[in-house]
Amino acid sequence: MNIPVRKFDAIIVGAGGAGLRAAIQLSEAGLKTAVLTKVFPTRSHTVAAQGGVAASLGNSEEDHWHWHMYDTVKGSDWLGDQDAIEYMCRKANEVVVELEHYGMPFDRLDNGRIYQRPFGGHMSNFGEKPVRRSCAAADRTGHAMLHAMYQRNIKVNTQFFVEWMALDLIRDAEGEVLGVTAMEMETGEVSMFHAKATIFATGGAGRIYYSSTNAFINTGDGLGMAARAGIPLEDMEFWQFHPTGVAGAGVLITEGVRGEGGILRNSDGERFMERYAPNAKDLASRDVVSRAMVTEINEGRGCGPNKDYVLLDITHLDPHTIMQRLPGIREISIQFAGIDPIKAPIPVVPTCHYQMGGIPTNYLGQVVAPKGGDASAAVPGFYAAGECACASVHGANRLGTNSLLDLLVFGKSAGETAVEELKKSPRAHKPLAMEQIDKSLARLGRLNQQKDGASVHETRLAMQRSMQKHCSVFRFNDLLKQGVKSILDIEQQVARTEIKDKSQVFNTARLEALELDNLIEVAKATMISAEARKESRGAHVRDDAIDNAATPNGRDDQNWLKHSLWYREGNRLDYKPVKMTPLTVETIALKKRAY
């Protein structure tokens, strides 16, 4: 078979914030750079980011990167690597100012400087009081960021392959990454993209859960490709959940609704938060509210035919207040729950929001994996950044506004490192064995030939329901064990999915089957890593983790202050130490995480 080969110095998979930032770095250095993307760049999920980007500019009040670093380490529940966190927080001002120079329309102060607003978890003077650190462009920060960086890429001649789906990573016998195989959606044609540097910026995989705030495109394609190529996935048990997503849809209902007097009720109509948080009640922190909701559902006090959600009640509020102060919420509720919240309560459920784990990298953006006694040996030619990567700066829990910062800093550093590596040892492309495309062709061939197979839709739904039931916001030993069995059973179904439509042009059935191949890898990594971690830390909260002086909030530093590494082959788990030593400052010492 004659497979086209397209040669570039560097290829980037994914055109969200991290991919676009990396591409700028490579193209500006004069390298021939291609970006492959499933959707048009400005339709990447980065668009959904509203909160802003954290940087200790100190435009409104005193601030310092070291304070930002402290907040990030604490937020991560000490699972974040302190070298990477220092790097990110120190680089924040630089990447924000660069973005400003690219034309990002940040909100401004009267004196012309970038306006900054406070955001949860960001404090001054090592946790003393809230600080204004978030730089935003109204409520469209992600959208504005993508536009600014896309325009910059056009200026520096980055070549875009829009509506191409990457299929598999190409590695040679020594493990060096030589590019990817990819399919053009318009023709169904498969090509090899041959590169000296390959950067993954494919975003998260929030669609593994039934209830997710993530857009449908977030299917963990980079994680699936990395796992199939023998790269481990790091800290996949850590997912951030938001307490109030519309049940069955996932669309977020902002915390402001409870701020206006909204009450959570169970199937008995009881205001159950009074039992879990007698003082703060419905305004308790996200994790407390989420766990209470899940406990109510698990103990049979959920609502609806499947007793799988609780109700957010604002019917007691003055309709004028709802119309005036919460208009967007009314629209969302009517559209996605079929309920006018003035007349009836909104069904809500804790909803998957952000993936803290991912493809393991160092702060230079290089993908790393254990090799010959080195826990973090760089995989030659391979880089990753953004939500698909695990640097690890978010550790067990991410702070708001650090996600946009992550993709800017590590998108840039991945690009920068690739440029340096290529300058350090200029060379021709390594030879590409055409057999390496066989795996991708075999997957496509299997899909085309499958008879009496499983429905993609039903199989994905089974995976999403299993993840939601067994490995959600609050985790139980028995459920996790059942979940491992369940997800491995579902994996067997994924291996025999069938599509009826075999056409070549924009065959969305084929694309969704290929996406499911990636999702299931993330689901397995998550379930197996979560079952194994016998403590509570950050977003991973177990019912059986003991809360005492030695293990505050169930966090067991003696045994579990380490990163999980899941390997696809044999579903093997390995662990590596957390990097507790920053680059230039003293270690931020372990202590109980409390706000």
Place this chain on the structure above:
Amino acid sequence: MHVSESYCPKPSPHIGPHLGRLRWHSRRALLELDLLLERFWMRYGDSLDAQQAVLLEGLLELEDHDLWDVLCGRREIDDPRWQGLIELLLE
């Protein structure tokens, strides 16, 4: 609202492969839009005519936040012929 990410309409003979492209362009950056468009395809994918397909193509060219504002009635529509389609999307 039931979440479905896997509805593949039968290509109408008069629109053909163009439908697949539109279907893919309905994958958006915002979950709100994914959900409304998915529901639209489930209900009307099989019966979409060429005229509607052209109108949908125009609507899908909007930026995500602008499209959401149009659907919520917060932004005026650029083409009055979109109105019927918007009603189907919100139905």
